[in-house]
Amino acid sequence: MLKVVIEEERCKGCALCVDACPAHLIALGSRFNCHGAIPAIIAECDQARCTSCAMCARMCPDAAISIYRELKALQDADSRQ
């Protein structure tokens, strides 16, 4: 399941999300997007390690990141409350 979705064509490659992720899951890629920026990427295998904390998305000046959380994780969190 994808917890972090980075909209490649909205990303300006500023790396503020890279700097914000406490688990160091995001990096800048290696190819340019249509606007000449090098967009941020997250490897498929790192999606599982993501806690859906949304720190990356909060720092993004371009609202290029959406965050999803597993419903099971949400239910567990609810039942703990």
Add this chain to the structure above:
Amino acid sequence: MVARKVFARPVSLKDVATHFCPGCQHGVVHRLVAETLDHFNAAGRTIGVASVGCSVFLYDYFDINVVEAPHGRAPAVATGVKRVHKNSLVFTYQGDGDLAAIGTSEIIHAANRGEGLTVIFVNNTTYGMTGGQMAPTTLPGQRTTTSSAGRNTASDGHPIRMAELLATLDGTAYSARVAVDSPGHVLEAGKAIRRAFGYQVEGRGFAFVEVLTTCPTNWGMDPVAANRRIAAEVIPFFPLGTFVDRSGDER
């Protein structure tokens, strides 16, 4: 696996790319204002008043009505708009060159009259749009295109702390300074902006939020280094906090 979206672009923010430079935190402030408009479900009855500076294209980015004000005059234009459209939410969005230099008179008198406006003041310590000139908010020693040896307080004066200054006026109901340099600060900034709009929703008077932001391009720094400068140099001079918060009962 079933998933739920826990963070997404606010609907009050149009789904378009902005002209802002990479890492420019005008984008974060735009998103936080849009999140607040979503919260109050108020986009349809909100009128933004844009200033002159890099944030001049408010109407391209927010799904709301926007009036364009002459440089520095947004609080005066917003006064007229709010007095005519009493049930609308009216806010100005101004840079530090706009609000603290050419528009000093307008902001002080709008606050002093206690106009029921929300003012979002984006302090990036420079004139961004015109190429990084010294602003009244430029830090002592900061190099800009018009202070190439660094701001000299003996000849250029000291930076103005607008949030504190406006808090001294009886007309100001709420005045706070926030930053967006860390996820925690972004959360706090969002709360302050929501509070400032909440004051207007409840008709409690003039509310002001100063947001410390970066201008990586004119600071000559990459966005991450510019962001670190906020905690290292800018917050020590412009402390975060709430300088006045008059609840309805006290007034």
